[in-house]
Amino acid sequence: MTDRAADTAAAITVAPGVAAQAVTRPPGAPAHGLGSSLAPSDAWAKAQGTHPYTADLWAEGLLWAAVLRSPHPHARIKRIDTAQAAAMPGVRAVITHEDVPGTGGLGRHVADRPALASEVVRYHGEPVAAVAADHPETARLAAAAVVVEYEVLEPLTDPEKAFEAPPVHPDGNLVRHIPLRYGDPSATGEVVVEGLYRVGRQDPAPIGAESGLAVPRPDGGVEVYAAVTDPHTDRDRLAACLGLAAEQVKICVTGVPGSLGDREDLGFQVPLALLAIRTGSPVKLAATREESFLGHAHRHPTLLRYWHHADREGRLVKVEAQLLMDAGAYADDSAEALAAAVSFAAGPYKVRNAVIDGWAVRTNNPPSGYLRGEGAMQVCAAHEGQMDKLAARLGIDPAELRARNVLATGDPLPTGQAVTCPAPVAALLDAVRGAPMPALPKDGPVEEWLLPGGPDGAGDPGAVRRGVGYALGMVHMLRAEGSDEVATATVRVEGTVATVLCSAVESGQGFATLARQIVQDVLGVDEVHVAPVDTDLPPAGPGGRGRHTWVSGGAVERAARMVRTQLLQPLAATFGMSAELLDIADGKITSYDGVLSTTVAEALEGKELWATAQCRPHPTERLNEAGQGDAFVGLSFAAIRAVVDVDVDLGAVRVVEMAVAQDVGRALNPRQIEARIEAGVLQGVGAALTEHLRVVRGMVRRPDLAGYPLPTALDAPDVRVVALLEERDVVAPFGAKAVSAVPVVVSPAAVAAAVRAATGRPVNRLPIRPQSAVGGA
Numbered sequence: 001m002t003d004r005a006a007d008t009a010a011a012i013t014v015a016p017g018v019a020a021q022a023v024t025r026p027p028g029a030p031a032h033g034l035g036s037s038l039a040p041s042d043a044w045a046k047a048q049g050t051h052p053y054t055a056d057l058w059a060e061g062l063l064w065a066a067v068l069r070s071p072h073p074h075a076r077i078k079r080i081d082t083a084q085a086a087a088m089p090g091v092r093a094v095i096t097h098e099d100v101p102g103t104g105g106l107g108r109h110v111a112d113r114p115a116l117a118s119e120v121v122r123y124h125g126e127p128v129a130a131v132a133a134d135h136p137e138t139a140r141l142a143a144a145a146v147v148v149e150y151e152v153l154e155p156l157t158d159p160e161k162a163f164e165a166p167p168v169h170p171d172g173n174l175v176r177h178i179p180l181r182y183g184d185p186s187a188t189g190e191v192v193v194e195g196l197y198r199v200g201r202q203d204p205a206p207i208g209a210e211s212g213l214a215v216p217r218p219d220g221g222v223e224v225y226a227a228v229t230d231p232h233t234d235r236d237r238l239a240a241c242l243g244l245a246a247e248q249v250k251i252c253v254t255g256v257p258g259s260l261g262d263r264e265d266l267g268f269q270v271p272l273a274l275l276a277i278r279t280g281s282p283v284k285l286a287a288t289r290e291e292s293f294l295g296h297a298h299r300h301p302t303l304l305r306y307w308h309h310a311d312r313e314g315r316l317v318k319v320e321a322q323l324l325m326d327a328g329a330y331a332d333d334s335a336e337a338l339a340a341a342v343s344f345a346a347g348p349y350k351v352r353n354a355v356i357d358g359w360a361v362r363t364n365n366p367p368s369g370y371l372r373g374e375g376a377m378q379v380c381a382a383h384e385g386q387m388d389k390l391a392a393r394l395g396i397d398p399a400e401l402r403a404r405n406v407l408a409t410g411d412p413l414p415t416g417q418a419v420t421c422p423a424p425v426a427a428l429l430d431a432v433r434g435a436p437m438p439a440l441p442k443d444g445p446v447e448e449w450l451l452p453g454g455p456d457g458a459g460d461p462g463a464v465r466r467g468v469g470y471a472l473g474m475v476h477m478l479r480a481e482g483s484d485e486v487a488t489a490t491v492r493v494e495g496t497v498a499t500v501l502c503s504a505v506e507s508g509q510g511f512a513t514l515a516r517q518i519v520q521d522v523l524g525v526d527e528v529h530v531a532p533v534d535t536d537l538p539p540a541g542p543g544g545r546g547r548h549t550w551v552s553g554g555a556v557e558r559a560a561r562m563v564r565t566q567l568l569q570p571l572a573a574t575f576g577m578s579a580e581l582l583d584i585a586d587g588k589i590t591s592y593d594g595v596l597s598t599t600v601a602e603a604l605e606g607k608e609l610w611a612t613a614q615c616r617p618h619p620t621e622r623l624n625e626a627g628q629g630d631a632f633v634g635l636s637f638a639a640i641r642a643v644v645d646v647d648v649d650l651g652a653v654r655v656v657e658m659a660v661a662q663d664v665g666r667a668l669n670p671r672q673i674e675a676r677i678e679a680g681v682l683q684g685v686g687a688a689l690t691e692h693l694r695v696v697r698g699m700v701r702r703p704d705l706a707g708y709p710l711p712t713a714l715d716a717p718d719v720r721v722v723a724l725l726e727e728r729d730v731v732a733p734f735g736a737k738a739v740s741a742v743p744v745v746v747s748p749a750a751v752a753a754a755v756r757a758a759t760g761r762p763v764n765r766l767p768i769r770p771q772s773a774v775g776g777a
Contacts, residue, residue, distance in 0.1 A: 035670075053257055067130045076153060085131060124699050178627050183318070211227070219248055223251075297332060297367045302325045308320075338359070377687070381748055402470060424663055424727050467644050489515075493525065493607070506533075517668065551615050639746070643655075660681065663737060665735045751768070
């Protein structure tokens with residue numbers, strides 16, 4: 001990644017007071033192709049409720065599946081008796097671990113989790129048995145009729161005790177330890193501030209609970225229809241568990257109702273496929289909301305202890321940190337989440353010295369896994385709390401203190417990796433600092449002012465304090481530490497209609513729309529279709545971290561350019577010129593000198609052109625024994641200013657406004673970017689104020705949407721995108737960066753900073769408890 005300044009574009013700035021949805025491209029922006037705000041092709045069907053999701057699937061002779069889950073967080077299985085369940089009318093099959101023919105395990109990165117528990121259950125809700133019946137209620141009753149004799153064991157629920165406790169898994173309690181050492185570990189600053197922070201267990205809480213349909217194949221294999229985001233990895237894991245060859249298992253991706261990490265789990269697919277093979281009939285599973293909460297992974301609860309050293313001017317000298325992440329019962333994504341947490345523990349700031357230790361440990365708590373901004377979100381809450389503490393100790397404005405320490409292109413991370421991608425952190429901070437403040441309640445009509453407790457808040461308006469807080473944060477793009485990132489795509493053009501074949505899953509991140517825009521841009525055709533995804537296509541890898549924009553989008557662009565060459569070369573040869581001298585714009589093909597001019601439709605008439613291409617970014621490396629290494633392909637940054645109103649008598653918090661400035665590289669679809677930023681901010685507000693899956697002694701309490709309160713429309717703040725900075729990343733296709741995760745990472749820290757400003761309280765826990773916001777001046 002070099003010479004980025006040569007490809008720098010100006011910021012797109014929103015006029016003061018304009019909400020996020022009003023951001024537009026400058027005059028003359030294209031109506032289609034890259035840079036346009038092309039609407040998703042499925043938007044209308046989703047708005048009308050006619051878009052087909054997995055829960056809508058049906059097949060002739062359909063059976064229904066149900067799963068029996070452990071009522072204990074830790075127990076030894078003494079006996080499983082399925083006789084009573086199997087004898088119930090309408091029951092077609094009952095399976096346990098004895099019916100799992102393969103030796104594979106579950107887990108996307110570490111296959112350490114059995115498909116169905118055998119000797120031991122390690123968390124509340126772990127699958128033990130499954131049933132197929134001719135009616136969903138019969139299946140649930142039969143699952144409840146399976147008799148399991150447990151010897152209840154003492155659960156390990158405190159991650160701090162995991163180091164000395166007996167192992168809860170054959171692989172031990174320690175998943176990974178990263179001891180990062182950078183610069184001079186003995187360096188000290190004139191001023192030192194210490195903080196202890198806790199981040200809770202956030203659930204993805206998907207709009208649609210998990211569901212799937214499995215259909216047996218004549219060759220003894222199975223086809224699974226499910227809303228997954230990495231079908232090829234799922235197929236390989238599923239085949240290993242089923243004892244089948246990979247070609248005997250096919251996964252077809254059906255309507256994904258968004259994905260925040262909950263679509264990464266294989267837990268229900270193995271019993272579903274086994275039941276279909278066993279019965280010889282299609283089998284469907286539709287999880288209840290409780291099963292959804294118990295069945296998928298959550299954000300890692302994390303304990304963070306920090307010491308920030310600085311000089312009297314507020315410039316950072318050293319950051320010390322100890323990070324402890326609760327992986328739950330199985331490893332899954334925990335090693336990768338820990339790497340991000342340790343690498344970004346100092347935040348987007350210049351630090352000459354760092355001593356950071358991070359641990360991920362197994363417990364008998366529910367499994368933790370991938371969720372937007374994994375690792376980075378937890379440490380952002382802590383390092384921004386430390387910056388506020390340091391500013392208060394030195395008597396410096398919190399935003400000014402951040403400005404004195406911001407990272408820039410060319411600076412090293414504490415991992416020793418140089419930041420060679422655009423890092424406009426100072427410009428992002430300036431953008432939110434300069435944005436106009438929202439009106440105070442006294443400046444507007446009383447009926448427009450929502451008290452922190454709601455429209456008719458119970459508190460006294462005289463107890464309401466307004467606070468303003470700032471936060472900066474960063475995420476990495478693509479997977480890290482040596483992961484092989486590659487995607488394959490095919491572009492086919494017949495007449496004036498183009499089709500994209502790529503197994504990158506559209507999960508709400510906008511890949512299908514982007515693929516259409518790329519082909520429109522390169523080939524000048526308007527009608528572009530994206531084919532459905534299944535494992536008969538070459539792999540494109542998982543989504544998340546902007547991966548499909550970069551890797552899969554890059555493969556689509558390369559394939560489209562190959563088709564473009566096929567189209568233009570014969571025309572160029574006719575006129576004795578190079579194809580590079582021809583241009584496609586506004587549906588026309590023209591030469592540099594104007595001699596050749598024709599329409600794309602005329603040039604394509606009677607032709608069928610296609611090409612297949614791959615995209616593979618430059619390699620990365622695993623962090624070494626000192627936490628050093630070039631582990632990341634690229635980075636993305638954001639700054640957020642939060643404005644909150646706090647009732648200091650009741651501890652109620654209302655987020656009034658979130659002003660966002662984000663580093664996007666290049667805005668490929670401005671409206672889509674704005675929507676993703678707004679969604680990310682709201683998810684972050686939930687993590688800051690309400691979202692915490694309560695687990696008591698390993699038992700999940702109230703696994704439903706009443707016990708796990710999500711932000712409602714009344715909780716949603718005004719999200720104002722004050723700047724989208726387009727400083728293109730020259731090694732990324734199109735120069736674009738990931739946009740969905742970084743607002744999730746930064747917004748909880750910004751809300752906490754604003755509550756600190758309003759109350760004078762430390763606010764060192766997420767979500768923020770009412771008692772943490774009581775008693776401010």
